[in-house]
Amino acid sequence: MDPIDNPFSPGAGAPPPELVGRDDILNQTTTGIARTKACRSERSRLLTGLRGVGKTVLLNKIAWIARQQECITLQMEARECQSLAEMIAPAVEEALNSLDKIRGTKDALAKGWKTFKALLGGARIRVSEFEVGFDPTEGNESRGASVVESTLPPLIEAAAEAAKERNTSIVILVDEMQYLDIPSLRALIFSLHNTQQKQLPFYLVGAGLPNLPGLAAEAVSYAERLFLYPVVGPLSQSDTEKALQDPVQKYNVHFEQEALDEIFRQTQGYPYFVQEWGSQSWNLSMGPTITKSDVRKATLYATSQLDERFFRARIDRLTPSEKTYLRAMSHIGPGQLRTGDISKVLGRRSGDLGPTRDKLIKKGMIYSPSHGLLAFTVPLFDEYMKRVMPEFAGSTPGHAP
Ligand SMILES: Nc1ncnc2c1ncn2[C@@H]1O[C@H](COP(=O)(O)OP(=O)(O)OP(=O)(O)O)[C@@H](O)[C@H]1O
Ligand SMILES: [Mg+2]
Numbered sequence: 220m221d222p223i224d225n226p227f228s229p230g231a232g233a234p235p236p237e238l239v240g241r242d243d244i245l246n247q248t249t250t251g252i253a254r255t256k257a258c259r260s261e262r263s264r265l266l267t268g269l270r271g272v273g274k275t276v277l278l279n280k281i282a283w284i285a286r287q288q289e290c291i292t293l294q295m296e297a298r299e300c301q302s303l304a305e306m307i308a309p310a311v312e313e314a315l316n317s318l319d320k321i322r323g324t325k326d327a328l329a330k331g332w333k334t335f336k337a338l339l340g341g342a343r344i345r346v347s348e349f350e351v352g353f354d355p356t357e358g359n360e361s362r363g364a365s366v367v368e369s370t371l372p373p374l375i376e377a378a379a380e381a382a383k384e385r386n387t388s389i390v391i392l393v394d395e396m397q398y399l400d401i402p403s404l405r406a407l408i409f410s411l412h413n414t415q416q417k418q419l420p421f422y423l424v425g426a427g428l429p430n431l432p433g434l435a436a437e438a439v440s441y442a443e444r445l446f447l448y449p450v451v452g453p454l455s456q457s458d459t460e461k462a463l464q465d466p467v468q469k470y471n472v473h474f475e476q477e478a479l480d481e482i483f484r485q486t487q488g489y490p491y492f493v494q495e496w497g498s499q500s501w502n503l504s505m506g507p508t509i510t511k512s513d514v515r516k517a518t519l520y521a522t523s524q525l526d527e528r529f530f531r532a533r534i535d536r537l538t539p540s541e542k543t544y545l546r547a548m549s550h551i552g553p554g555q556l557r558t559g560d561i562s563k564v565l566g567r568r569s570g571d572l573g574p575t576r577d578k579l580i581k582k583g584m585i586y587s588p589s590h591g592l593l594a595f596t597v598p599l600f601d602e603y604m605k606r607v608m609p610e611f612a613g614s615t616p617g618h619a620p
Pocket of ligand 2: 231274
């Protein structure tokens, strides 16, 4: 069928034609935002899930809901090598400007601008009219981080006070939150705790990989009292069918049941994959019924698209020893693996592999579901590793691969 009409949207963060299976998370978060705006106590949300499961599109939807409730939203994405101050400054500046446009006393806002300049002053950032900063050669990670820890909570407090006066609230949305370093996480959590104690309208929605709750607990021991951790998982079979069937219906097209079963079998309900299979099946089908045979043909194209766009981008950032480590994991199989078993496959001592493991966790490729266990953060990555490194045989005693 005509690719121009193709209703599916494969790609990271691409809004799906139908956001299915997330009503509970959306309803609960909507209530949380409304309660915070009314200065009622409410736990903030950290959404966690594997790669491609739909965290970013959910966060975008929540930001939209917050704006519908006339909240001031600060939306940002953490990156591996960017400080929190650098990331948050443009969003805070925008928020203060928005607050300035709403009627209210100037005092609280003036306090906001003052603390904002303090944040900039300590963290070598440039934002529009402000260009204050310390010499980067003088600076170091710990100094930058401690500046954020001391300046962010009063800044958020001042902004939330100004918001309260204006009958609105501040909602901050942080994607890829697992990339924040511990002092930055602590700064955000302190800000949340502080505004909660003062009953000021500030709400945080974060999204990240499954190691995020552990990082939050490492940053602040009482983190679990401040957050709820909704898990964003794969779609159920009926939600997968809805994600496929509803978008094509308005073109008078439908998937036959066997085609839906085949897509669910191939994708295991992972949203990124569902969009990719839906899209390729549409392109290959003559219509108006998309058959199991169309889906089987589509599998070849969908797999090569995933290899090119979804998996490869991730493996390209790895060193040879990191790739070998992942290949050893895939040798054992999917799911949660014992670090000891992986070391055995590599014919190495577990302690020697610690730095490689840590780097892979920092790069967001794997996470530790519990002590001594590891799993891939990217669904079906084990199969991909076997496709790109087919020759790996594992270690035989006395021979490291
Ligand atoms: N609930 C859903 N129903 C249907 N499709 C969805 C749903 N959620 C996400 N998708 C689709 O899945 C793909 C991946 O979504 P998204 O980029 O939000 O995932 P993510 O969890 O943020 O991934 P990453 O961890 O790689 O950033 C997109 O193409 C999106 O349209
Ligand atoms: Mg994302």
